[in-house]
Amino acid sequence: MVPHLITALSGPINELEQRILESMPAIERWFRLEWMEHTPPFYSSVDVRNAGFKLAPVDTSLFPRGWNHLTQDMLPLAVQAAMAAIEKICPEAKNLLVIPENHTRNTFYLSNIAQLQRIFHMAGLNVRVGSVDPDIKEPTRIDIPGGETLCLEPVVRSKYRLGLKDFDPCTILLNNDLSAGAPGILEDLHEQYLLPPLHAGWTVRRKSRHFQSYDEVAKRFGKMLGIDPWLINPMFNRCGELDHTSDEGLECLRTNVDALLGRIRKKYKEYGINEKPFVIVKADNAAEGAGIMTVRDVKDLDQPVPARRGRGKDASAPAAATGMREVIIQEGVLTNERMHEAVAEPVVYMMDRYVVGGFYRVHAERGVDENLNAPGASYVPLAFAESTRLPQPGQKPGASAPNRFYMYGVIGRLAMLAASYELEATDPEAEIYD
């Protein structure tokens, strides 16, 4: 199930949405059967872009932040899902240690940690926050927005376990995406559950590996639904392990961008779509952020950095100039969603296999073909729809509002399933059967 949230979109239901809504029982059953074979990530969030003709995930976070942007109304769902997750992994759990990013000065980020602490406390655990930041040498209270205080404590490592002074957790929840590498302190924990596992961090993870798994998921889902998987799947190419300051690096990028733009053009032609194709160039092994670039033409890549910056619209530099070593070139998906005339994209939050909420990421200064996860973005929580009436047998069509958020929840879960495939494929401890 997907909570019945109010979306900004109010136009007529397009064909893809119609198909997804009609197929709800088949879709839910399909997911149930998938989860019999695969383990969902402990928690995740997925950025979804809805172009009307196409609906696709563009980024899947396995260390989701922004839990504080969910409304209070959604907490019970998150808590219930957290209970289900804990019950499966470690029913005897008493204590949970949350490890945040080392952004101790970003109090908005710390509000996210306070929300996670609240969720897992309400799920019945003793929750404390342990920092791996070497600057945290003693328990440090930090005031966060809303009048709360968060206490960060230094972690204490013993041979096989990680904890705090007088606090021995059986489960450790990472909200630190390990972009800076996995600290040794997190390794070789043989008697504790580390969630998500270390190989979900950016030292191991690659976006292209995720979208390779998503490709497989989208094909199977598309087959089940009888639709072209492209309608839910952003195409991609990658350039790995190249020195992009060299001509060779730039050449790889150019070739791949050009090829992908060509493939998109072909698909647009097939569906009679009158939009300008574009691709997104971003680091293959880092969370969203700086360096994400919209490329509408291969010539964009040759533009010198200052000139692009001078447009005042996109502070990101061409990949070639940023020193990214591994790059994914992803089909750009327009977003049709607007909040107060600003471009918006839905972000779907999941705990275990359940969609527990979502919000819109809104950016007033960005275009429909640009990354919105950038400074200046704001967050608009989605409310539960007042009416959760569903079509009853015998009722007139249109007598009740469909759950428009449902399809975002389906796409979010497809990306989560892809993450599950991905983590299985990249698990260094997986047993290999020949």
Place this chain on the structure above:
Amino acid sequence: MVPHLITALSGPINELEQRILESMPAIERWFRLEWMEHTPPFYSSVDVRNAGFKLAPVDTSLFPRGWNHLTQDMLPLAVQAAMAAIEKICPEAKNLLVIPENHTRNTFYLSNIAQLQRIFHMAGLNVRVGSVDPDIKEPTRIDIPGGETLCLEPVVRSKYRLGLKDFDPCTILLNNDLSAGAPGILEDLHEQYLLPPLHAGWTVRRKSRHFQSYDEVAKRFGKMLGIDPWLINPMFNRCGELDHTSDEGLECLRTNVDALLGRIRKKYKEYGINEKPFVIVKADNAAEGAGIMTVRDVKDLDQPVPARRGRGKDASAPAAATGMREVIIQEGVLTNERMHEAVAEPVVYMMDRYVVGGFYRVHAERGVDENLNAPGASYVPLAFAESTRLPQPGQKPGASAPNRFYMYGVIGRLAMLAASYELEATDPEAEIYD
């Protein structure tokens, strides 16, 4: 987790509540471990009475009705829990058949069925309603409050399966408590899941058996919490298989009522409680309803029926006169809850192991020591509390509101756990190990 609902009670937190709130992580862990060993009933509702000094379940329904009294806000929780329940029992489920009571003229009851249909539809199933009422010979549309229509269809039985015309369900959900006996049409279904199982119906079930299991649960829970189990456990006696129109029958009742009143008096003395003890006499093998009687003194049993009726306050007759063949005599638990000055008691709704909501049953014409589940009762849905802030380490005590509904959810789940023990003990197909 228990949803953070607003309760009417606003007085100071008593000792028992304080103990339960403080012990939340231990309690949740205890439940998690119990559910590793025992299967929760598919769904249930529990009437809880809070006397301030004592908090206890007084009735546990395994065919809960009244789902329509939960607010719309609670639906997502119910749906998520329904998904979890289905996933465990029958992940390949597509179609669900709901079998209601044969009250086709009680449209309030049918609103409950429409709500169940909605919940399971939102959980991703095709849901239809099949009546076992012989009067339903063809699909019958019935208008229900709120402008909806419910379609009741006649069930069709084949050798091993039950369904509707062109509808073959893999799971059958009973909302019919089988008070009138299990119809043969429900027996020997070897290829379908029947939930709850037939032996949860009143042909097999006995309240005294339930409270015997609850006794065991309360003792173990009390031990874990370090409290006298009496504080959460209503004592009881029973008179089984007796002809109450005979002197012998009445004598059994008198002896047991007297003995139980004596035991309550002793407990009240132990705790310094200045209240008048009372017991509730009710049928051991039927849903709540007529014939429930409050007895404050053994002499009440000798009062002729018309005299009692003449008090205009309690339409129920002494058990001796109602022809009840099996009787449970239960310690009466006062209710301290009030809604608009009327006496109220919380009812807790559960799906699988999760508390998904609750409401108050209110009866303006009943006293604090009387059964409220009687004609004239009304239902006040509980809303989610605005603030779900919980005490954070380092916050001042009292800086955030505790979840007062939490303790009702704990008691509800203890009764649900007792029902799980009870169903295991009474399962006719259970394997017996010596």
